[in-house]
Amino acid sequence: MVAANPIQPRLLSTFLGDCRFFPSDSTHSLRRLFHFTSGRDRVSMQASRTFSGITSLLFNRSTQKSADSKRNRLKPGKVSPLRPVPSDIPRPPYVKSRKPAGIASGPEIHDEKGIECMRASGKLAAQVLQHAGTLVKPGITTDEIDQAVHQMIIENGAYPSPLGYGGFPKSVCTSVNECICHGIPDSRALEDGDIVNIDVTVYLNGYHGDTSATFFVGDVDEEARNLVKVTKECLDKAISICAPGVEFKKIGKIIHDHADEHKYGVVQQFVGHGVGRVFHSDPVILHYRNKERGRMVLNQTFTIEPMLTVGSINPIIWDDNWTVVTQDGSLSAQFEHTILIRDDGAEILTKC
Ligand code: MF3
Ligand code: CO
Ligand code: CO
Numbered sequence: 605m606v607a608a609n610p611i612q613p614r615l616l617s618t619f620l621g622d623c624r625f626f627p628s629d630s631t632h633s634l635r636r637l638f639h640f641t642s643g644r645d646r647v648s649m650q651a652s653r654t655f656s657g658i659t660s661l662l663f664n665r666s667t668q669k670s671a672d673s674k675r676n677r678l679k680p681g682k683v684s685p686l687r688p689v690p691s692d693i694p695r696p697p698y699v700k701s702r703k704p705a706g707i708a709s710g711p712e713i714h715d716e717k718g719i720e721c722m723r724a725s726g727k728l729a730a731q732v733l734q735h736a737g738t739l740v741k742p743g744i745t746t747d748e749i750d751q752a753v754h755q756m757i758i759e760n761g762a763y764p765s766p767l768g769y770g771g772f773p774k775s776v777c778t779s780v781n782e783c784i785c786h787g788i789p790d791s792r793a794l795e796d797g798d799i800v801n802i803d804v805t806v807y808l809n810g811y812h813g814d815t816s817a818t819f820f821v822g823d824v825d826e827e828a829r830n831l832v833k834v835t836k837e838c839l840d841k842a843i844s845i846c847a848p849g850v851e852f853k854k855i856g857k858i859i860h861d862h863a864d865e866h867k868y869g870v871v872q873q874f875v876g877h878g879v880g881r882v883f884h885s886d887p888v889i890l891h892y893r894n895k896e897r898g899r900m901v902l903n904q905t906f907t908i909e910p911m912l913t914v915g916s917i918n919p920i921i922w923d924d925n926w927t928v929v930t931q932d933g934s935l936s937a938q939f940e941h942t943i944l945i946r947d948d949g950a951e952i953l954t955k956c
Contacts (some may be wrong), residue, residue, distance in 0.1 A: 607806065607839040607918070609749075611735065613785075613815070614767075617709075617793045618934055619669045620628055621768055622847075626890070627721065631776075634781065634850065635932075637827060638700060638913055642848060642860075643749040644859040647704040655698050668835075670865050673780060673798070674825065675795075675797065675798070677782065677933050678781055678782055678783055678792075678826065678927075678929060679792075680788075680790065680922060680923075680924060681745075681746075681747075681790030681791035681792040682790055682791040683747075683774070683788055683789075683790050683791075684730075684747050684750075684789075684790075684791075686773065686931070687751070687754045687767070687774075687775060689763060689767070689823040690758060690861075690925075691756055692759060693761060694807075694915065695763055695768075695811070696763060696765060696788065696805075696807045696812070696883065697768075697871075698768070698769055698770070698883070699763075699767070700768065701767040702743050702862060702950070704770055704912065705730075705769055705883075705884065706771030707877060707878075707884050707885060707886060707888060708882045708884065708885040708886070709775075709788035710885060710886055711878050711885065711886050711887060711901065711904055711906075712878045712880030712881065712882065712885055712904060712905045712906070713901055713902075713903050713904050713905075714880065714903050714944075715903070717882075718880070718901060718903075719944065721808070721810065721811040722807050722811050722813065722880060722905050722942070722953055724808055724809065724811070724813075724952055725762070725806055725807070725809070725811040725812060725813030725956045726813035726815070726942050726952075726953025727753070727813070727954075727956075728757070728762055728806050728808055728813060729804050729806045729813035729814060729815045729942070729954050730741055730761055730804060730815055730916050730953075730955055730956045731956060732753055732757055732775060732804045732806060732851045733753050733804045733815050733816065733817060735752065735756055736749055736752060736753050736776070736800060736802045736804065736892075736925070737802065737817060738818050740753055740792070740794065740800060740802075740820070740821055741794065741822065741955075742794055742795055742796045742822045743793050743823065744760050744789055744793065744794055744822055745789075745790070745791055745792060746778035746780070746789040746792055746794070746800070747774075747789045747790055747791055747884055748790035748884060749776065749778055749789060749802065750774045750775055750776050750778065752775070753775055753778070753802075753846075753926060754767075754774075754775040754776070754806060757804075757806050757881060758808040758810070759808075761889050762806040762807055762808040763806070763807040763808075763884055764776065764805070764807075764816055765769055765805035765806060765807045765814070766803075768929070769883065770924060770937065771925075772786075772788070774788055774789045774806065775777075775786060775789075775837070776789060776802060777801070777802070777803040777816070778800055778801070778803075779801040779803070779927075779928075779936070780792070780794070780798055780799070780800045780801075780929045781794075781798055781799060781935055781936075781937070782927065782929045782931060782933045782934060782936060783927060783929050784802075784874065784911050784929060784938070785801070785803065785874055785911060785937065785938060786903075786917055786926045786928050787801075787845060787926075787927050788924060788926055788927060792926045794821040795821060795822075795836050796821060796822035796823055797821065797822060797823060797824055797825060797828075798819065798821040798822075799801060799818050799820060799821065799824060799828050799832060799875065799935065800817065800821060801816055801817065801818040801819075801937065801939075802816060802817065802819065803815075803816035803938075803940065805811060806818065807883075808879060809860070811881060812879050812880065812881075812882070812883050812942075813936075813942050813953060813954055814818075814859065814878075814879050814883075814907050814909075814940060814942050814954070815938075815940050815941055815942060816909065816938055816939060816940040817939055818835065818836075818937040818938060818939060820852045821831070825911075827914065827935070828935055829939075830866070831912060831914055831935055831936075831937045832937045834862065834863065834866045834912060835868075835910060835911075835912040835937040835938060835939055836939050837856075838859040838862050838910045838912065838939075839859075839908055839909070839910055839922060839939040840856045841859070842858050842859050842906060842910070843857045843941060843943055843950050843952060844946055844949075844950075845858060845952035846900055846908075846943060846945060846949060847945065847947075847948070847949045847950070848898050848900055848902045848947065849900065850899060850900045851897075851898065851900075852887055852890075852896060852898045852899065852900065853890070853893075853894050853895060853896050853897075853898075855876075855889060855890070855891070855908060856890045856891055856892050856893050856894045857893050857909075859891045859910045860891070860892045860893045860894070861893075863910075863912050867914040868913060868914060869892040869912065869913040869914075869915065869916065869917035870891050870892045870910065870911070870912060870913075870917060871891070871910075871911035871912070871913060871917050871919065871936065872890070872892050872917060873919050874909075874919070874928065875889055875890055875891070875908060876888070876889030876890075876891065876909045876940070877889060877906060877907055878906045879905055879906060879907050879908075879913065879942050882907050884903060886917070887906060889907065889908055889909075890953070891905055891909070891910040891911070899902055900945045901945060902943065902945055902946070902947065903946075904944070904945045905923070905943065905944050905945075905953070906942070907940055907941065907942050907943070907944060908940065908941060909938060909940030909941075910938065910939065911936055911937070911938040912936065912937055912938075913930050913934055913935065913936045914934040914935045914936075915929040915930060915932045915934030915935075916930050916932040916934060918930070918931040919931070940954075941953070941954045941955070942954045
């Protein structure tokens with residue numbers, strides 16, 4: 605069992621709680637990995653092997669420049685106190701429950717009423733993301749972005765899905781430069797030349813809508829611009845092949861092929877997911893070439909959210925148990941949409 609690890613039990617329990625953590629060298633099936641019982645030992649072994657002791661190394665090097673030596677490595681800032689949500693706004697079931705986050709079994713397939721709810725939550729998530737993007741400029745802190753996102757979501761009668769999800773302390777993820785995903789908004793001000801992914805998920809009328817984009821802060825160099833452009837192209841290409849009966853593994857192939865063409869890496873340990881009544885459910889969407897089985901179904905909703913890197917694709921998790929950065933400090937970009945499988949292809953639910 606998990607608690608048996610004497611070295612870093614806190615770190616391990618978070619890996620078990622992070623639905624999107626996916627041990628890439630696993631020979632087990634995806635389904636087995638994400639079952640709360642049978643998958644645990646496997647995940648904990650992987651986590652202890654890969655991550656024990658690495659976080660302290662990271663902090664010793666935190667003043668070093670990143671791999672490309674143009675920017676300082678990201679460091680944790682100060683996280684502001686919890687933001688309240690009005691009591692009349694319905695919370696997702698995981699809030700206040702001590703249950704670790706995870707991938708629920710069973711896909712999200714909707715009737716007409718459910719589709720309308722998914723359209724509404726997707727639209728709100730897209731609008732919030734668009735608004736957050738307009739705030740991105742040198743000097744604004746990621747905490748201020750969190751404040752704005754939080755406010756807009758509750759003003760619209762929705763709950764910010766990340767808040768309290770597996771203990772996540774804020775209402776949005778803000779992932780700067782080498783941060784691959786799950787960055788916690790804090791007191792760090794965005795700097796000219798940074799890139800920042802903002803990942804918004806809203807829970808509206810019992811349905812989650814999940815979307816993210818990577819934004820430029822001021823004047824961004826050519827390398828970063830190109831990474832962001834190619835990452836967006838990967839998402840768009842993947843969406844373009846989605847339709848009923850299409851194999852999920854085609855998503856991984858088209859993304860990986862396009863990233864290869866531009867010599868970028870594809871992060872493997874974090875994955876897309878079914879989304880709907882549940883924040884993270886089957887199927888697991890792999891962004892890299894794979895041989896997994898499974899096909900898309902009419903009226904199914906899931907996310908595609910490729911993360912591409914300039915250098916290492918290996919993640920390191922900070923001591924906050926959330927922030928995921930590249931091992932070598934090289935840049936990472938991500939885009940995400942929630943899509944609905946229709947007869948004639950994919951409908952993007954999180955488009956403005
Ligand atoms: N929105 C993220 C996703 O794309 C999940 C964030 S979970 C959080 O799946 F707890 F980190 F917010
Ligand atoms: Co997602
Ligand atoms: Co997301």
